[in-house]
Amino acid sequence: MAELTQESLSEERPKVAVGTPTVIVDDLHIMYKVYGAASEAEKGNAANALMRVLRRQGRPQMKEVHAVRGVSFVAHHGEAIGIIGRNGSGKSTLLRAIAGLLPPHKGAVYTNGQPSLLGVNAALMKELTGERNIVLGCYAMGMSPAEVREKYDDIVDFSGIGEFVQFPMSTYSSGMGARLRFAISSAKTHDVLLIDEALATGDRDFKRKSQDRIMEMRESAGTVFLVAHNLDVIEETCNRVIWLHKGKIKMEGDPQEVLEAYNKA
Template sequence: MAETKELQQVKGDKPAVPEDAKARPAAKGKAPLDVPTGTPTVIVDDLHIVYRVYGAASDSEKGNAVNALTRILKRQGRPQMKEVHAVKGVTFVAYHGDAIGIVGRNGSGKSTLLRAIAGLLPPHKGAVYTDGQPSLLGVNAALMRELTGERNIVLGCYAMGMTPAEVREKYQEIVDFSGIDEFVQLPMSTYSSGMGARLRFAISSAKTHDVLLIDEALATGDREFRKKSEERIRQIRESAGTVFLVAHDLRVIEETCNRVIWLHKGKIRMDGDPKEVIAAYNKG
C-alpha cells in the first residue's frame, strides 16, 4: 500500500494513537523480515467486551409463551441475567507485515478478541480501528452445506469481492490447495470436518487481505496441509498484509508468527517475541 489510508473506525470513539506508533522499534531477536514497516493496520484501544448471559432458569422461568404471560401478569422480571466480562482493557497496535499469534487457555478471550477486531462484536468500552476490511476465518466460517464445493468456491470468492475472471483464475489453485480433489463436485454435507476446514482456508487465503484473522482453522489439517498453510501465511505477510492467528498448536504459532500476545482471563499478560512469550506461557 503506497499511502496510508485513513483508519476506518469499526466501533467506539477514536482512541489516542501513541506518538511512536509509526516508529516502533523492532523487538529483540527479530529477523529483518519481521521488522514492522511502521504503518499501523489495527489499533485496539482499551477494549472491553461484555456478554450478557441469562442464568439457569427454573421450570417457571423457562422461555415459553405461557410462562412469559404469567410473569407479565404477576409483574415479575426476567430470569436472572449474568454479565461475562470476556475482554478487559486490551490495548495494542498491529502493523503491516505482522503475523500475530494469540495464545491463552480456553475462555481467555482469544476468539472474542478476533470477532471484535472483525467488527462482529460491539465494544462495551474502548474501540477498534482497522486500515482496510478485516476478514475472519474460522472453523465455523459460513459455507453452504447443501451446495457442492465448486459452488461454495465460486460464491465464497464473489463474497470477498473477486471478479468472475479472478475466480476462474484462482479456482483450480483453491481446489489443489485444499486437497479435496474429486469431492469438489459433491455437497459439503459429505465432507469431513478436516476437508471443510481446508476448503475454508483455501478460499479465504486465495485473496490478499489487509487483515486476515484465523481462528483455529489449521487445527484439523494434516501435516502436509499445515505446512502449506504456514507458507501461505508467510506470503500474505510479505504482501504487506497483517495476520492474526489463534491456535492451540504452539509450534505453528512459533514458526509462523513474528509476535505473540498472551491473553489471560481477558487481559494481555505478555506481548512480544514468540519464543519468549511461548516459553513464559508454558511455564505459567
C-alpha cells in the same frame, strides 16, 4: 501499555525496517449479553414463561459478560501476532472486535482498511457441490467474477479434494471439508487478516501447506493475527505473541519468552 514500552525500550534496537501501524487497539473493553442459561427451576416451559411475564421479570437470566477488559496494543505492517490464552480468556472476542464485528463498550479499535476474519464457513451450504460452494464463498468474501474464475483452479488444487469438487459438501469427510474451507477462505488477500483456530484441522501435509499459505499471506497482507491452541503453530508462524488472561494482556512480546512463561503458568 506503558509498562510494555518501558520494557522494550531497555532492549537493544535491532536494525529491521518496521512497517507503519495497521491496527491500534486503545483501552478496549467488550461486553456482551448472553440470553438463556437459566437455572433448573426457571427452564423453559410455558407456565414459567407466563409467570415471568406476569411478574415483569423480563428475559430469564440475561447475563453480561465482560470478555475483554482494557486491552491496548499497536500492530504494524508485516507482523504476525499470535494470541494465546486459556479458554474464555477473550481471544476470539478480541479478534471479532478487531474485525469490527463487535462494538466496543469502551475504548476503540483503529484500523487501516478492513480487517477480515479468515473463514467463510457460515456462507457455505453443505447440500451444494464443492464447485458451487467455491463460487459462493468467493462472492461472499467480496470477489468479482473475474477474480473467482482466476482463483477457482488454485482453490481446487490447494484443497486437494480432486473430483470430489463435483459432489455435495455433505458427502465430504471432515478433513476434506476443512481443507476446502481453508482453501476458499485463504484465496483472498487481505490488508489485515484474522485467523481463529483455522490451522487445527487436516492431516500433517495439509497443516504444512496451510502454514506456508499463512506465511505467504503474511507477506502480502499487512498484518496477521492468529488465535490457536496449538502453541507450536504460534511459535512457527508468529513473530510476536500476546498472552490474554481473563480479558487482559498478561504478557506480550517475543514468542519464545511469552510461550515459555505461558507454559510455566
